[in-house]
Amino acid sequence: MTDAKTSPRAGFYPIIPAGGSGKRLWPLSRANYPKFMRALGAPGSSLLRATLTRLRPLAPEENTYVVTSGVLAPLISRELPELPAGNILVEPAPRESGPAIALAAAVIATIDPEAVMGSFAADHVVRHPERFCAAVETAIKGAEDGNLMTVGITPTRPETGYGYIRRGSAIGDTGMFRVEEFVEKPKYELAKEYVDSGEYLWNASFFVWRVQVFLEELQKREPEFHDNLQIIAAAWWSDEREEVLARVWPNLPKIAIEYLLMEPAARDGMVATVPGDFGWSDVGDYHALGEIQGGDENGNVIIEVDAAREADRYRSASDVRMSDSKNLVVVSDGSRLVTAIGVEDLVIVDTSDVLLVCDRSRAQDVKKMVDELEKAGAAEYI
Structure with a gap:
């Protein structure tokens, strides 16, 4: 309208x-x-x-x-x-x-x-x-x-x-x-x-x-x-x-x-x-993504990616379990259970071929990892 x-x-x-x-x-x-x-x-x-x-x-x-x-x-x-x-x-x-x-x-x-x-x-x-x-x-x-x-x-x-x-x-x-x-x-x-x-x-x-x-x-x-x-x-x-x-x-x-x-x-x-x-x-990194979504009472954000349909959903995903953890941004494609115990301020991204774990304050450094993979010729992961 x-x-x-x-x-x-x-x-x-x-x-x-x-x-x-x-x-x-x-x-x-x-x-x-x-x-x-x-x-x-x-x-x-x-x-x-x-x-x-x-x-x-x-x-x-x-x-x-x-x-x-x-x-x-x-x-x-x-x-x-x-x-x-x-x-x-x-x-x-x-x-x-x-x-x-x-x-x-x-x-x-x-x-x-x-x-x-x-x-x-x-x-x-x-x-x-x-x-x-x-x-x-x-x-x-x-x-x-x-x-x-x-x-x-x-x-x-x-x-x-x-x-x-x-x-x-x-x-x-x-x-x-x-x-x-x-x-x-x-x-x-x-x-x-x-x-x-x-x-x-x-x-x-x-x-x-x-x-x-x-x-x-x-x-x-x-x-x-x-x-x-x-x-x-x-x-x-x-x-x-x-x-x-x-x-x-x-x-x-x-x-x-x-x-x-x-x-x-x-x-x-x-x-x-x-x-x-x-x-x-600009949703420039995972820290910014966490801020946009807001998180639960512990500041945790769960993003479930349906890889088969290439559609994204935001909800309390059944394949992610957290205990005594705060300010996490967790992305899961649902292919396996992701758990986190006693950790804070992390980004965890679990897809069918890549697992990424990084400090949330270092979210912008993910680009450096991709650059390293490009230099190494690992195009299948990029």
């Missing part, structure tokens, strides 16, 4: 980058069944479907695009059968967020040169979608005025796992602020200074802009990248698409959209932000 205060906009085109494997949630998240396919926000709805659902009040479904890999495209088609087949844009190979988002901008420009486009990650949780829509509506207005917009998250604590946006002066009484700079993930003391100052927002990588403004800025700052992108866009709706992609795509750099465009544009006063407070989480 569309929110009464928000109506779909014919000229707004949301895109959903859906290519990451979510290494910090391994082995629950795998290369062939990644994090965004899991119901990590609420039972019965994958993160990807939840993303599409909260975008519906902002744009008609035929305007929504997903950018992904060839391996994941069939999975996404099955998960979102209402999305037109042509709205799944397939990258020949992952090259980070810069090329993925730029590809969508160039393709959308061939359909509607006056379009306003927004980019929203496939694997985030938003608890208050109506507040999210209100923030995006404000960002759309800023984009229509020629700004490259981002929706930042009002921080609730010092967080070392997120990048930050330093906001500058207010733009009138619009609810928007000029962006001074994007900041890398800080150490704890610096993150505390950021939050205490009130000048910083978390960078959730939510972006909104007019496609023509985006492409003009790209042409000015990265002319070779822009020209290669235009070659791809010109062939996108023809029989030559695959040949052109195979030839041109490898020439594009592997680069995040912040480095490609947003950071240099911010230095030139082209970027503005809308602070958002809508119950956001």
Whole structure:
């Protein structure tokens, strides 16, 4: 149902980058069944479907695009059968967020040169979608005025796992602020200074802009990248698409959209932000997952994964038993009994082929284990 205060906009085109494997949630998240396919926000709805659902009040479904890999495209088609087949844009190979988002901008420009486009990650949780829509509506207005917009998250604590946006002066009484700079993930003391100052927002990588403004800025700052992108866009709706992609795509750099465009544009006063407070989480690791679910009276969270049906349920699973244990995050596929006695602050993930046990405070280090497995050539576990 569309929110009464928000109506779909014919000229707004949301895109959903859906290519990451979510290494910090391994082995629950795998290369062939990644994090965004899991119901990590609420039972019965994958993160990807939840993303599409909260975008519906902002744009008609035929305007929504997903950018992904060839391996994941069939999975996404099955998960979102209402999305037109042509709205799944397939990258020949992952090259980070810069090329993925730029590809969508160039393709959308061939359909509607006056379009306003927004980019929203496939694997985030938003608890208050109506507040999210209100923030995006404000960002759309800023984009229509020629700004490259981002929706930042009002921080609730010092967080070392997120990048930050330093906001500058207010733009009138619009609810928007000029962006001074994007900041890398800080150490704890610096993150505390950021939050205490009130000048910083978390960078959730939510972006909104007019496609023509985006492409003009790209042409000015990265002319070779822009020209290669235009070659791809010109062939996108023809029989030559695959040949052109195979030839041109490898020439594009592997680069995040912040480095490609947003950071240099911010230095030139082209970027503005809308602070958002809508119950956001990137579900970045098992500790964050535990916080989202809340836990029982002892702070324990049990997640039962039905591997056969690739569906997730949150309940007191019969195959997990705990005694005198606190603040555990336990994920089980039900193939065997999992027990825990007298332990605290652990992550335990038990799947058919992998058992992961780690201190909950080291949850972000799961990515390091996946990197080690990749180096060792253990692709069957990734």
